Amino acid sequence: MITARRFLPSISSLLALEAVDRLGSASAAAEDLSLTQSAVSRQLKQLEEQLGVDLISREQMRLQLTPAGAEFAKEARFLINRLGQASIKLRANPTGGSLNLSILPSFGLNWLAPRLRDFVKSHPEITVNLQTHNLPFSFNTGTAHAAIHYGVRDWADVEYLPLMPKYVLPVCAPTFLDKPIEKPGDLLAHPLLHLESHPDCWEQWFTLHDIPAGNLHGMLFDQSSTMTQAAIHGLGIALLPTFLAENEIAQGRLALAVPGEAVTLGEYFLVWPEAQSGSYPLIKFREWLQSQTQDQSTRDVVHS
Template structure:
């Protein structure tokens, strides 16, 4: 691809522009870049000449960025972050590839992390960087190679691979249930039913799977499974947990399940990736490994 030199300013010009835009002054940018204030001013002027338009309005020796410069700056910041990340990854792992993966906190710590050793042993040249994300994001803006997503296969401009459907178990501590006559599903209506922000219809689906009409849900609201699980263990109510979270707690006696365990949830776990990265070798290896791991699940 032919890239006209005019539209490829040097890193020194872009770094000076981004620093002035972020810090608000040439003096602050100069201190950050270890340059003189005059040098930073000249770099900004050279960038404006190269682009053929002003980026700042000059008022009493102050630089006020134009609206166009602010928009341009957002893109330049993302580009500089991408270059820095790529350089760091190359330095850390010059012989292999790096996979930057966004994960859901509970899925990442309780399902994925215990299995990752197998992948890394099979692919010693690949480094995996993990970061948690609770909500959908822009791959272009964030720079991730892939993400673990809960819901349906509707991530825009992305490839999808289904991992497994979520199945939920209602759990509480033996102490919480002691003295409560919970003999039928209807008796659940009097209990505190803990809720998760990202699963607003989970209890409704659970009641329907038990063959009864849903009831109004009363209970604390959480943004993560980890805190909801701890609340249930503390005896604050009944938690609706995925199998991979419920099973260890039940096996160790901290929680017990109520009625039919592991009913189908309202979504599934997916690996998603930007289409432009579909053939990235570390991602291809990770996809193949995940497919083997999930197909071996009972």
């Protein structure tokens, strides 16, 4: 339901209030807005009369926002920024339809990005805007309409589309090991590289190989890409997703640290708030993503 119009201030009055709060004076706000100081004062007076609340303290020569005025100015700033972002998106895609997708850096760079051109070509009416995240975030505080999530179904109040398991391989620089390793347990004698967002990956990997391992220590990285570079430069053994490891192995920059098949430690999902379920850009992106992951599953049966 739309708020009663009598409670909706004009954009010009909100801009005046926000500028006074941000800059600290009516004269500075007037210069920022290309208005006269008296025009700014009129906008503030009209806003107070409309709301029936004192927003400005006029006891001194310099205008001061009341506590209520300062709080309202914060809300106004947030709404003005959101409206500005919406305007930019509309200019970028006049036909309408955009999808703000929050992605995991490694997955986005190495798996999604090479395929995304196909979606853009099939749906030129939809603009996909990419953001990155490493740690869980809230849809309530950001602008993302959907996100790529890794792990298990532990994100509350979202809808899930399973994409694919995350297969991983232990890899290191080709010259890192003095002699070949034949047993998974022998990796414990070497420095292991860890990912900040999934610090227990190595423990999970050893558990799958029936090897007790706890409280493992080593260098910690915030992104798989930087951990990959560390492994390439001989700083330790990294546990990388196959879509990242296999490319580096093919280029000769990395090698398997121990023989064996890739194992899965979790699953990738597309997640979105229920309120976004009927969004046309999201519906089309889900359909496309499903077709891509089905094709991927067919090609990767060797890992199943």
